[in-house]
Amino acid sequence: MFKGKVFLFSLLIVLATSVYAGEVDDCLSSAGTSCELLDATLEFSICPAGDFEFISGGCGGNADYIWVEVLNGGGIGIEGIPWTDFWLNACDPAQELCLCASPIAADSLTNANGRTTISGRMAGGGCILSGGMYIAVQGKPLWAEETPGVCIDLICLDIIVTSPDFTGDCLVSLADYNPFLGTYNLAIGAPLFNKCFDFTNDDAVSLSDFAFLAEHYNHTCF
Ligand SMILES: [Ca+2]
Ligand SMILES: [Ca+2]
Numbered sequence: 265m266f267k268g269k270v271f272l273f274s275l276l277i278v279l280a281t282s283v284y285a286g287e288v289d290d291c292l293s294s295a296g297t298s299c300e301l302l303d304a305t306l307e308f309s310i311c312p313a314g315d316f317e318f319i320s321g322g323c324g325g326n327a328d329y330i331w332v333e334v335l336n337g338g339g340i341g342i343e344g345i346p347w348t349d350f351w352l353n354a355c356d357p358a359q360e361l362c363l364c365a366s367p368i369a370a371d372s373l374t375n376a377n378g379r380t381t382i383s384g385r386m387a388g389g390g391c392i393l394s395g396g397m398y399i400a401v402q403g404k405p406l407w408a409e410e411t412p413g414v415c416i417d418l419i420c421l422d423i424i425v426t427s428p429d430f431t432g433d434c435l436v437s438l439a440d441y442n443p444f445l446g447t448y449n450l451a452i453g454a455p456l457f458n459k460c461f462d463f464t465n466d467d468a469v470s471l472s473d474f475a476f477l478a479e480h481y482n483h484t485c486f
Contacts, residue, residue, distance in 0.1 A: 286336070286342060287336055287337060287342075288334055288335075288336070288342065288345075288401050288402050288404050289335055289336055289337045289339075290401075290404040290405060290406055290407050290415070291406075291407050291409050291415035292335040292336075292337070292339055292409070293332070293333060293334045293335050293378070293401060293406050294332075294333050294335075294406060294408075294419065295330065295331065295332045295333070295399045295406050295419055295421060296330070296331055296419075296421065297322075297323075297328070297329070297330050297331070297421055297422065297423065298323070298325075298327070298328050298329050298330075298331065299322060299323035299328055299422070300422065302323060302324070302325075304323040304324065305323065305422045305423070305424055306319070306322040306323050306328060306330070306421070306422065306423045306424070307322055307323065307423070307424040307425075307426075307465050308321070308322045308386070308423075308424075308425060309425070309426045309427060309428075309463045309476070310361075310367075310385070310386040310387065310388050310389065310425055310426075310427045311387070311388075311389070311427060311428060311429065311436065311480045311483050312362070312364055312387060312388060312389050312427075312429055312434040312435065312436065312483050312484045312485040313387065313480065313483040313484065313485060314364065314385050314386070314387030314485070315385065315480070315483070316385060316386075316427070316428075316463075316476075316480065317385070318383060318384055318385055319368075319382060319383045319384060319385070319386065320383040320384075322423075327383070328383065329371070329381040329382060329383040330352075330381065330382040330383070330399065330421065330423075331379065331380070331381050331382075332350065332370070332374075332379065332380055332381075332382070332399060332401065332406075333377070333378050333379045334374050334378040334379075334380075334401050335378050340378075341374070341375070341376060341377040341378025341379065342374060342378045343373070343374055343375060343376050343378065344373050344374060345370075345373060345374040345378075345380070345401065345402070346373065347369040347370045347371075347372070347373065348366050348369055348370075349370075349401060349402045350368055350369070350370050350382060350399060350400070350401055351363070351367060351368070351399065351400040351401075351403070352367060352368055352382075352386065352397050352398070352399050352400075352423075353397060353398065353400070354390075354392045354395060354396075354397055354398075355395050355396045355397060355398050355418050355420040356392075356394075356395035359390070359391075359392050359395060360390070360432075361388045361389065361390035361392065361425065361427075361432060362388055362389040362390050362429065362432040362433055362434040363387070363388040363434075364387035364388055364434060364485030365387075365485065366387065367386050367387050367388050368382055368384065368385075368386045368387075369382070369384055370382050371383055371384065386425075387485055388427065388429075388434065388485075389427045389428075389429025389430075389431070389432045389433065389434050389435070389436070390425070390427055390429065390430075390431075390432030391425065391426050391427060391430055391432070391460035392423070392424060392425045393424055393459050393460065394424075395420065396420030396421055396422055396423060397420065397421050397423040397425070398418045398419060398420055398421070399419070399421065405418055406418070406419045407419065424459075426459070426460050426461070426462065426463055428440060428463070428476060428477040428480040428481070428483070429483075430443055430444070430460055430461065434484055434485050434486065435482075435483075435484040435486070436477070436480050436481050436482060436483045436484070437481075437482070440477070441477065441481075443458070443461075444461050444469070444473075444474070444477055446458070447461050447469045448461075448469055448470075448474070449469065449470065450468070450469055451467060451468040451469075452467040452468070457469065461473055461477075463476040463477070464476070
């Protein structure tokens, strides 16, 4: 009888511990980009087919990344969170992206400290030039802790995203090509210049940007 009680008590501790260890705390967890160290903005282009550029070249280097540190309510890192449990979208709901089923994948499972990086491609459409992007882990957007125990602001990462799917319906079509023509051959400073179509990040919309759009024409994730 005594042994049975000890076993039951141990089992309860194991169950309680495993649930606690796996629960993402959206306030204690945090995220950022490697570009912040250079005081630069992370810029990359996405396509619904997930075949546009890698995040890794996003601020001039070739090893740029988004980092995430996932902690539980006790401030302990959660290890082993799957590659596909991360989500990235606009902080401003009016700029929400069209995202495909698995928009981004982390480079590895979270390590013993709950950390991982994201430097691959992203599948989706739309355009975000300002306002930043937040990251969600297992469906939970991460919040900044302004004062101890008080989380009131989304962590908005300084990220710019463009896509040949300008309209953000997860299809690259004529509806995206027509507004592209309106800004073609224009550079930054011109009244009708639209940075959303500058896929090459050189502050001009030119033939090289058209080539990107043409290459991804008709791409979708449906
Ligand atoms: Ca579109
Ligand atoms: Ca360009």
